[in-house]
Amino acid sequence: MPQISAFDVVGPIMVGPSSSHTAGAVRLGLAARRILGEPVTHADIGLHGSFAATHWGHRTDVAILAGLLGMSMDDSRIPQAKELADAAGLQYAFQTVDLGDVHPNSVRMRVLGKENSIEVVGASVGGGRICIYEIDRFEVEIDGSYTVLLARYKDxxxxxADITRILASYGINIAFMKVSRKTRGSDALLVAETDDPIVDDVLELVRQLQGGIVARRLPRF
Amino acid sequence: MEITSAAQLLELCEKQQKSIPQIVAEYEAFLAITTPDAVRERMAEILRVMREAVAGGIDDQGEYAHLVKGYGQKVYQAKEKGRLVGGDVFNTAILYALAVAQHNASLGRIVACPTAGSCGVVPGAVLPVAEELQSSDEEIIDALLVMAGVGIVSASQGPISGAEGGCQAECGVASAMAAGAIVYLLGGSGETVFEAASLALQSHLGLVCDPIASLVEVPCVSRNATSAVTAITAANMAIAGIPGVIPYDEVVVAMKNIGRAMPESLRETSIGGLAGTPTGKRLYREMRTKYSLDN
Incomplete structure (x- = not known):
């Protein structure tokens, strides 16, 4: 059994009312915002299971919007997220979705910015902890405990090898890595979780590789 | 370094001739690869947020809450007018615990302790006692480290979520944590800390998690107040020399087993208990219709 930290039982510092339905929801929205890498202009948010059933009581919808606006789970502006979204020109829509046999606190976020768009599916798994388990229809497993480099390319x-070489040349250690593709020669996704931050230069070098690589990073959160 | 039970924590204190707060700060520093001073600084931030939440919950009217509105103000006014019986510490505990729990229900910033649903218990019980004793912030931080120590041994041996263990695992554990902190503020020994924790948790055994309409409001908010008062009662009993009889570690395991024996309808599903009463069900239907995404 992992050892219990004092701040597992005293904390997190968060905006209420629920660590899983509010704090975790803020973090899911924030993760999507960070993966997108730019301000969100449009968001289509599908709430699944318990998220759909109890969102109004725990303000899960407001919490996700707050995250999409870049707020952390202890931001006291969270209650005003809808007004702030309107002021920021963020257009959003919520709906109930059935994502199948997944965690009951799941959400699918389709978000657009001026440059990019991305689809992120994740769950709030308790105590404010989250897991992103799908990005652009690729299976992933990201919980925010590591910096993540995401690279989308043609298989x-x-x-x-090129990407890991770039990481190595900047002294960035890979803790975990996963490569997946739809079919041979089609779209592929590399997810590297690293011990060290991904600096701008690394992202730029990966983007300059042959074959139109779409590279994104997600800092620890 | 490992802390998984009260017995182990007390043995560490004995062997190293250190206090519970010292050992907990060193343990946390070891886990998080930092220094005991950095751990204390983080606990100081926890204390700041707890105090802000008390003030916030007395000031605000529960604007974003559905059912619990103005609870902090109501008790504050009644207390100011001298309409409440009991000593000042007890009534301040009721006020602070309600204020923080209402602040949580109303999208206020709180410290989950051990959970968001039970966030009012520790500030509710500990801060009024610290004010009465005129404890310094450093003393309160020590007490919060003791409280964290009780939390660590609880979470190592039993559940701390309503879904697993019912309310006894949330408000019950919170009350035990608070009782331990109060004993420390009163100058009690490490052993007495866990006698108080044992007494506090014993008073919560069997308590189910049955929130109305899946909200963290009724009965959660008022239970935060009763659990805070229970913590002070347990601490006073322990200081007076009343034993818990059953060691805290064993009470936690009993709590876990009771949680396992509880039907799922009484573990945060909003099906049984108060949630399943005619009024509970009516309130749920009304709110679900009002806030449906598909409207």
Missing amino acids: QPGVV
């Missing part, structure tokens, strides 16, 4: 030999 071909050498890309993984």
Whole structure:
């Protein structure tokens, strides 16, 4: 059993009322905002299971919007997220969705910015902890405890080696890595969780590799 | 370094001739790869947020809450007018615990302790006692480290969520944590800390988690106040020399087993208990219709 930290039982510092339905929901929205890498202009948010059933009581919808606006789970502006979204020109819509046999506190966020768009699916798994388990229809497993480099590319030999070489040359240690693709030669996604932050130069070098790589990073959160 | 039970924590204190707060700060520093001073600084931030939440919950009217509105103000006014019986510490505990729990229900910033649903218990019980004793912030931080120590041994041996253990695992554990902190403020020994924790948790055994309409409001908010008062009662009993008889570690395991024996309808599903009463069900239907995404 993992050892219990004092701040597992005293904390987190968060905006109420629920660590899983409010604090975790803020973090899910914030994760989507950070993966997008720019301010969100449009968001289509599908709430699944317990999120759909009790969102109004725990303000799960407001919490997700707050996260999409870039707020952390202890931000006292969370209650005003809808007004702040309107002021920021963020257009949003919520709906109930059935995502199948997934965690009951799941949400699917389709978000657009001026440059990019992304679809993120994740769950709030208790005590404010979250897990992102799908990005752009690729299976992932990201809980925010590591910095993440995401690289979307066309499946071909050498890309993984190129990317890991760039990381190595900046002294960035890879803790975990996963490569997946839809079919051979089609879209592929590399997810590298690293011990060290991904600096701007690394992101830029990965983007300059052959084959139109879409690279994003998600800092620890 | 490992802390998984009260017996182990007390043995560490004995062996190293250190107090519970010292050992807990060193343990946390070891886990988080930091220094005991940094741990104390983080606990100081916890104390700041707890105090802000008390003030926030007395000031605000529960604007974003559905059912619990103005609870902090109501008790504050009644207390100011001298309409409440009992000593000042007890009534301040009721006020602070309600204020923080209402602040949580109304999208205020709180410290989950051990959970958001039970966030009012520790500030509710500990801060009024610290004010009465005119404890310094450093003393309160020590007491909060003791409280964290009780929390660590609880979470190591039993559940701390209503979904697993019912309210006894949330408000019950919170009350035990608070009782331990109060004993420390009163100058009690490490053993007495856990006698108080044992007495406090014993008074919560069997308590189910049956919130109306899936909200963290009724009966959660008022239970925060009764659990805070129970913590002070347990601490006073322990200081007076009343034993818990059953060691705290064993009470936690009993709590876990009781939680396992509880039907799912009484573990944060809003199906049984108060949630399943005609009024509970009516309130749920009304709110669900009002706030449906598909409207």
